[in-house]
Amino acid sequence: MTQWTPAQQSAIHADNRDILVSAAAGSGKTSVLIERIMEKLRQGMSIERMLIITFTRAASAEMRERLEKAIAKEAGHSAHLRQQYALLSNADISTLHTYCSKIIKRHFQAAGVDPMSRVDDTGQAARLLDEAVDSTITELYESPGADGQALIDHYPDKDIEAMLRRLYTFLLSQDDPWTWLHAQQELPTADTLHDHIWYQVTLHEARQLLSGAQQLIAECVDIAQSPGGPARYLNNATLDGEMADILAEALDGTGRLPEGVDPVFSDLSRAKAAEDEQPELVAAFKARRDSVKKMLLEVCAMLPASREQCQLWIDQMAFTLPPLRALCKTVEQLHQAYTHLKRRRTLWDFNDLEHLALQALKTRWPRAMWRNPWTRCLWTNIRTSPASRRPSSCASASRPTCSWWAMSSKASTASAWPIRGCFCTNMSSLKKTATPRGG
Ligand SMILES: Nc1ncnc2c1ncn2[C@@H]1O[C@H](COP(=O)(O)OP(=O)(O)OP(=O)(O)O)[C@@H](O)[C@H]1O
Ligand SMILES: [Mg+2]
Known part of the structure; x- marks a missing residue:
């Protein structure tokens, strides 16, 4: 029987709040997560009400296997745990992208996509993006309009392409990129x-x-x-x-x-x-x-x-609006061109999986179907990706009452920002007492 350290115990038992566990490799994050799940199962909760997301397929397989062993060990004493053992093969333990694919395939009409599309894993999508960038920039130079001309006059060609790509990448990490983009083109008042x-x-x-x-x-x-x-x-x-x-x-x-x-x-x-x-x-x-x-x-x-100085500020912002508007319009055109190229090849990239799943979950029927199926949402080993930066957005459709995150301390700080405000348990002291891997 594992002797959990006080830090591990607090991560296992803390309830009714989001928790972030950040700890070094091999220090017991997965063990703690498994024990946390086991605690809930012992209390009578069903594995069907848990959404368990991992970063890689290997981690999903490991999670399923370790959970299976943990349930099997105690199933002899409990009919409920025997039932959970039987349910495990259908439990939602997967990578975020597998989970998103499942939603999209089940609700392809709501997502407005061809269910036969496949996820690109050969780099073809990157080539299509280059093609879309080329055609969009050519279009900008051929018929710029007044705003586009201001953009071309203010910035060197290579900067325009770099800004376009950066803006597009950034936008794809937003829940609702296009609403966000339009809001940036509005001038504020002195009050706002x-x-x-x-x-x-x-x-x-x-x-x-x-x-x-x-x-x-x-x-x-x-x-x-x-x-x-x-x-x-x-x-x-x-x-x-x-x-x-x-x-x-x-x-x-x-x-x-x-x-x-x-x-x-x-x-x-x-x-x-x-x-x-x-x-x-x-x-x-x-x-x-x-x-x-x-x-x-x-x-x-x-x-x-003063208010007058605020107004001067706003006037200066107005001066930069035309090139900004042109950049925003160009990035929308880039998105359309890229989407068109992918659809012609029935191809999705990883960003599509996240956005299409969110889109499906925002429509009426899927939303009703997925309302509150989860009481616990558990994520492990979060790293930087648009999805992992905003996991709560995907989870929000199902509104779990509590999320649990395990994060390896080698993960970059960028990946931690969305989960600021969670109750954080630092298990760095764990190493002293935990048996090393394989020990
Ligand atoms: N309190 C503890 N006492 C003894 N052994 C422990 C304790 N906590 C964890 N372990 C053991 O430490 C080993 C590593 O644990 P685990 O796989 O959970 O670490 P991890 O942080 O998830 O690793 P990774 O970063 O590689 O995902 C396992 O063999 C586990 O049983
Ligand atoms: Mg682990």
Whole structure:
């Protein structure tokens, strides 16, 4: 009988919330997931009410096999577990793409697709995408229209192609790419500016700049207080720190520059230098303070203070709208051209599987059919892919009451972002007590 560590136990038993377990390879994520499933089965839940998603087919096979062994071990004592053992062959334990294929094939009319299509695993889809990019860009240059001309005039050819590809890849990671795309072409008002994505990006950059400035201010304080340091400048660093604090508060609050904040910096104290003051420390202080001044001024220049300044911001955004609109229109044309090429060859790529499944689940009949079939949704070893970045969107059609995620700590941080806010159990201490693989 496995002696679960306290961290494992909390991951096994935590309930009524989403859980993310992040731990090193071989430290017991799958074991914990199996035990968590077993706990639910022992309590009388049916395996038919669980959706268990893995990243690879090998992981699905491993999960099924380990679960089969775990149920078999206890089936002698329980009629319910014997029944679960019989149900296991039909249980939904698969990769996300297999699961999506199942939905699409069952609801091909709702998804609006040819059920005979096959998933591309030979790289043909990538070649079709290149073909679609070529034809779309040719079309842009042949009949650009006013917006398209603005795009061509503003950006070199190779940048246009790179932006188009990046935008398309990014769009495919959205639940509802085209609604999102259209929203980006709307200009905000002074009241909604704060929520606009461009403004949010600016705020993010301003925060980063400010945090760099605060770091330098802290170094100035240290230098001023160190033996031989210019103690007479300490007050200047303190005043700079106060200005940085006001800006930080504004960035986290209204997101606007507080009216009346005047980025004027105190003159360096002219008090007589102490006898032991060292010129290198004075120079180090001054160099840092010069950078601080530049950075704080830059933060102030990034943010509007008044409604009038917000309007100036919006006017500048309006200036960039024509090339942006052209890029958005071109990416829609690219999508149509690429979809057309794939349909002619009855081909799906992996992104199609996710989007078509979502599309099917959004229509009335499949939605009614799939409503609440799952009470638990379990994902293992999540890595970066459009699907794994947004698993909740697929699961939302079935609205599981609780999700469980196991993530190998070698997975990149990018894959963790959608699951921020989950109750996280870090099992990194597990290694000390867990028997190594095969041990
Ligand atoms: N608390 C524990 N005590 C003893 N052995 C344990 C414990 N937890 C897990 N193990 C054992 O550690 C080994 C590895 O566990 P497991 O396969 O669940 O790790 P994993 O994190 O899923 O690995 P991977 O990252 O390769 O998917 C297994 O043999 C398992 O039985
Ligand atoms: Mg595992």
